[in-house]
Amino acid sequence: MSEAVRQRDVRAGRLDADTYEELFSDLHPPLDRHEAHVEADRCYFCYDAPCMTACPTSIDIPMFIREISTDNPIGAAKTIFDQNIFGGMCARVCPTETLCEEVCVREIAEGKPVKIGQLQRYATDRAMAEERQFYERAASTGKRVAVVGAGPAGLACAHRLAMKGHDVDVFEAREKAGGLNEFGIAAYKTPDGFAQAEVDYITAVGGIEVHYGKQLGRDIALAGLAADYDAVFLGMGLAGVNALGNADTDAEGSIDAVSWIGELRQAGDVASIPVGRRVVVIGGGMTAVDAAVQAKALGADEVTICYRGPKERMKASEFEQELAKIRGVTVRYNMSPKQMIATDGAVSGMVFERDGETVEIACDEVMKAIGQAFAPDALNGSAEAISLSGGRIGVDEEGRTSMPMVWAGGDCADAGDDLTVTAVAQGRDAAESIHQALVAS
Template structure:
């Protein structure tokens, strides 16, 4: 994945010392802090925090359970709506969702209830004797799920709850998708992502087959013929290109590839780390990349974006994280040229200043050069078109993403899709979880309706 960085020096320090820089971003609440914080909740009727949650968690109810020292009840309330509640408590942008809607955010205190930390407290400390949910009686139906990310596994879990058997096909060696491979290591440290997957699978009825990639050793036409329904949770696996000469030179890589390598690294001290780096992009992935480089010991990291701060898709909270790590931010600059040294390796980039004219982004002709040992592009992901290349898959309507109806049905009967691969979407873990859950309910409804229609009167 990051072979083109092997000419760079390794991270300074031992694996143990570097690992200490990748513990949880925010410290957990103590029992006393959780008690105090839960007492701040007003338990609003028609709570705006619940309405702001993409998965519809009954926030007031789970916080009341925490206040009443019923952590198992709190955790069950969360997991009923969001089986990935543990990871979402850590990575969800609560500052623009539930906490932004909290009425405490708008009263004299001006400080919302710490919903994300309370959710984490409940799920980290709840002690279940087994899986909290039981499966309904077996339906005899088996559904194929392609992709073991948050959308696919959420769909699989809900289908298993409803009594169906599920076979999940995953291209990589581990399940978890973005949680396992794409989230900053300081947000989901250690083996948290895998423990969450193991907990989800403990409901039973879910089989995962690894090393199975749609369009390669797996065809949609076969799945459509063999299974009662198919759910596509393909994600967005292809990094967009800058379209510049030198883009394939040693020293220029996709940020997601480096993040995946970092998350799977057994020895952080063996990772190649540039002394000076450029990160191109304006989303949370760009922030994750820049901050992790600083934590690995990079001296200078510059994040470059072609528009202004107000147009960045990264949240204000993420931008502040970057600032506290002394990440330099250069806005209003568009990539123009990759600069190479005498042996063809990246030595920096040339940018052209931009501005808005009557709402349109234009270049000004002014040139900026930034010296760097490596460049990381975080300019968005696209679908792997090879995944939907077989004749049957071509019947699925798509633009740059798969088009689905309100129940996540594609144009191909019996095939559903959700998560980052569908339009519209916000590319949030919590939204992918909701897509998978709602698609599972639609699959169950459609299968039951078909069975009822076939039943003789």
């Protein structure tokens, strides 16, 4: 082992088992019945409901909170699932502090909003625990739809289409469904295998068959799907990874944050995942925070998030930024990456420019969380039939692409803000549009 690698000090099992359990435990422990009722009673049940307007899936928030307050959590769950079949996951990972809770009248008047996200989790968890299914498949229409990608957009689309009696084949590149819900979100946000439990709950409606290890452009082709199926929905997310340009290197210790988070999520034991002693995370979104907080939780001595812009431009919410700091992560702003330093083929530092000055941070791992990119090669010869917009698939307000009977939604489409809840809304709305087109054909 070279001196540089020894200096990197990247290893697993830095902490004891109890510490891992504490640091990777549920970020927001669920409310019990009494806590849920107390919180529900804080809601004013506003007639114009700004919280509902702020929700990308337009859940009737006052209604489901009222149902909780009258001790009807199952009814509340149905109100939620009617609009958002991923209501359980969104209750855990949605940035409610910048959506529904930010416009809550209690927040504006008192600086303390109703805990909408936690109430949503209370209701949806109850329904899922009791295996209460609210939807039955309509009579078969004889129509077949191909959905590419088993993430939030794809499964939301598949569920709504299956409800309406269409047969849906979902093609997923990985060996597990869930998309970023399964592979790209911090383990402490969705512990105890919740992502897969939610997939099972959603597909239990019937009429949905998931085919694993089927990647668009490698194993299946869009032209073939369009010929074999009555309609196609593209929800494969973003396969490409943005690079640091001249500041990047292939040195050992230069890591893609999304891939690293996925590896951590799939580990049977988090203690088995090695981490450096001094880690730099480059980026300003929730992925950067998720990577940084988990690197610290694995036992890194120093973890620093370096964001190229000012604090107010950081995509991670104020809550996420504060969470990182509380968990021992240093957050530095206006840090523009200039050079990754490597010694004997291993990362040993990062050089940044900040306010015209050069700043060097010694580190043994650099995690890049600077976003993902759409890989148009996946369209495999059909790119000329589908117009791109902003480097992604161009769609109209219903999710239609420029290719007949092909829709798209989620991160691969140029129509949202890369949030789980937005992807769900786009998949659901595209399904309604697909249904109308199939009925008319």
